[in-house]
Amino acid sequence: MISLDGYFxxxxxxxxxxxxxAEFNNEFAVPQLKSAGLLMFGxxxxxxxxxxxxxEQAIKNDPVVAGLMNGLPKLVFSTTIEQAxxxxxxxxxxxxxxxxxxxxxxxxxxxxxxxSGNIVQQFAKLGLIDEYRLMINPVALGVGKTLFADKIKFxxxxxxxxxxxxxxxxxxxSSSLASSLHFVQGRL
Amino acid sequence: MISLDGYFxxxxxxxxxxxxxAEFNNEFAVPQLKSAGLLMFGxxxxxxxxxxxxxEQAIKNDPVVAGLMNGLPKLVFSTTIEQAxxxxxxxxxxxxxxxxxxxxxxxxxxxxxxxSGNIVQQFAKLGLIDEYRLMINPVALGVGKTLFADKIKFxxxxxxxxxxxxxxxxxxxSSSLASSLHFVQGRL
Numbered sequence: 001m002i003s004l005d006g007y008f009x010x011x012x013x014x015x016x017x018x019x020x021x022a023e024f025n026n027e028f029a030v031p032q033l034k035s036a037g038l039l040m041f042g043x044x045x046x047x048x049x050x051x052x053x054x055x056e057q058a059i060k061n062d063p064v065v066a067g068l069m070n071g072l073p074k075l076v077f078s079t080t081i082e083q084a085x086x087x088x089x090x091x092x093x094x095x096x097x098x099x100x101x102x103x104x105x106x107x108x109x110x111x112x113x114x115x116s117g118n119i120v121q122q123f124a125k126l127g128l129i130d131e132y133r134l135m136i137n138p139v140a141l142g143v144g145k146t147l148f149a150d151k152i153k154f155x156x157x158x159x160x161x162x163x164x165x166x167x168x169x170x171x172x173x174s175s176s177l178a179s180s181l182h183f184v185q186g187r188l
Numbered sequence: 189m190i191s192l193d194g195y196f197x198x199x200x201x202x203x204x205x206x207x208x209x210a211e212f213n214n215e216f217a218v219p220q221l222k223s224a225g226l227l228m229f230g231x232x233x234x235x236x237x238x239x240x241x242x243x244e245q246a247i248k249n250d251p252v253v254a255g256l257m258n259g260l261p262k263l264v265f266s267t268t269i270e271q272a273x274x275x276x277x278x279x280x281x282x283x284x285x286x287x288x289x290x291x292x293x294x295x296x297x298x299x300x301x302x303x304s305g306n307i308v309q310q311f312a313k314l315g316l317i318d319e320y321r322l323m324i325n326p327v328a329l330g331v332g333k334t335l336f337a338d339k340i341k342f343x344x345x346x347x348x349x350x351x352x353x354x355x356x357x358x359x360x361x362s363s364s365l366a367s368s369l370h371f372v373q374g375r376l
Binding site: 004005006036070134136138139140142145148149150151153154155156158159161165166167168169171174178180 | 192193194195218291323324326327328329330335336337338339340341342343344347349353354355357359360371
């Protein structure tokens, strides 16, 4: 989830602008989770998720998503917590490129990083991300936490419009687009 | 033109990431200009445009766009220049809400603000913008100049994918979406 101005959270970490409805769940969140064999989080996103999905409220409001979130194997990157209480969750202290590549080979289904802007930035620097799925919410925040720390060129894989005004943009990272991007002075 | 992380220019004003091709011209730029009765610019965008479109190079490379850009009535907001040399261009010192509303009534065709992030921000604060057309380029810049200074909720009007990886998102400003945006803790 990112705002139209590219923030994954408000300046104080606020996520109260997330535009979520039944179509988001049924057409996006559930199929995506069903395609996943492993979920990864940074510690902040993990805390949010782990404090919500195991609750009775979540299981009542969102039984399918909650079942998948609670059941799937999970991994949280953190140097500050020793163990994770959420079902089926392992704590990993460091992002090591070779270990992640091994995980990618061993996991038949997709590995999803949900939210976790800092982790995404570190994975991006190590060339570990195969696809970005950005759900552009119909809101500009003005200020917030940016998802991208560096210049990255992408290849658009697909886009999809949702009834609630969200637009899903799927990209592969690309280092070969430089030649097709050309500067036309004065063109905006 | 904005980057995937919401910048309309690099931190030094760079526009060399703009992803422009024949489809952009024929399917977007030309029809948009043909629908326009007046173009508006901030002084920085004006300088870029005025130094390019009247040149022989521009007229040779892009005859249709150059013809429209050079021919259409134009207005540049600036307190520092007294007169504008580009054909059919008027200098206006201040953005006055009533005068802009009068211009909107008097102009049968669309009024386009091209680029001009600062002017867009001032127009947005005054409630003068009816539609935002954001062409999301397939690149993250990491740092840059932000288009939105404040929180704004939008209504998605349409989206369109281009072959070169750009995605056009058209929005109306909206103040009535607050009730449909709800916070689900832990959902990303």
